[in-house]
Amino acid sequence: MKIGIGSDHGGYELKEVVKDYLEKQGIDVVDYGTNSKDSVDYPDYGKSVAEAVVSKEVDRGIVICGTGIGISIAANKVKGIRCALCGDTYSARMSREHNDANMLSLGARVLGVDLALEIVGTWLKSEFQGGRHEKRVNKISDIEG
Numbered sequence: 001m002k003i004g005i006g007s008d009h010g011g012y013e014l015k016e017v018v019k020d021y022l023e024k025q026g027i028d029v030v031d032y033g034t035n036s037k038d039s040v041d042y043p044d045y046g047k048s049v050a051e052a053v054v055s056k057e058v059d060r061g062i063v064i065c066g067t068g069i070g071i072s073i074a075a076n077k078v079k080g081i082r083c084a085l086c087g088d089t090y091s092a093r094m095s096r097e098h099n100d101a102n103m104l105s106l107g108a109r110v111l112g113v114d115l116a117l118e119i120v121g122t123w124l125k126s127e128f129q130g131g132r133h134e135k136r137v138n139k140i141s142d143i144e145g
Contacts, residue, residue, distance in 0.1 A: 001124075004058035006032035006045035007108070008071065011064030013037070014108035014116055018062060021117050027124075030058055046074030046083075053102050054080040061103040062120065068107035075103050079144050082137070087111060089122040096126035098133045099140075 003022055007015035012034055022029045032048040034040045042065040049061040061083070065071040068085045075083040083103035084095035087110065095101035104123045106116050128137075 001060070002028040002030060002058045003124075004030045004032055004049045004052040004061040005063070006049040006061070006071075007034060007064040008042035008045055008066075009034060009037050009039050010042075010066035011068075011071070011106070011108040014106065014111075014113065015064050017113055018064070018106075018116065018120055021120065025124075042071040043074035046071040047078060050075040050078035050081045050083065050103060054078055060124075062106070063103060064106045064108050066107060066109040068105040068110070072103075072105035075105065080141075082140065086119050086123065088115075089118050092119045092123040093126045096123055097129045098136075100128040100133070100137045 005015055005019055019029050033045060046063050049063050052058045053061045063071040063075055072083045072085040075081050081103055082099055082101045083105050084101040085105040086092040086095060
């Protein structure tokens with residue numbers, strides 16, 4: 001599995017921790033920046049990771065900003081993206097099992113590191129259940145046009 005990861009300055013430190021965690025799990029990680037705590041604009045990084053997911057350059061994406069809200073909104077503007085902002089492991093599991101989320105968003109200023117890594121681990125190991133959920137996910141895609 002290949003994961004794309006990106007953050008703004010508010011998510012930079014957590015991005016580095018998540019990247020290290022993923023690499024220790026043997027996951028190939030592509031880092032789309034930012035590469036410091038210097039102020040940048042989160043939409044740029046949400047878009048970069050989302051476009052990499054849609055183009056299949058990576059299998060899934062993880063994006064991080066201060067709250068996770070702005071960067072998830074930006075990512076979800078890219079057609080084909082289902083980016084879920086998760087603050088707990090149950091939501092992370094459901095985002096994959098029921099919604100086939102292809103991106104995960106985290107809020108660095110609202111999550112502790114241990115919980116963030118639990119969320120990432122849960123999200124990665126959870127699989128889309130299909131069935132009745134597939135019809136609903138297809139309806140989401142239909143909204144995009």
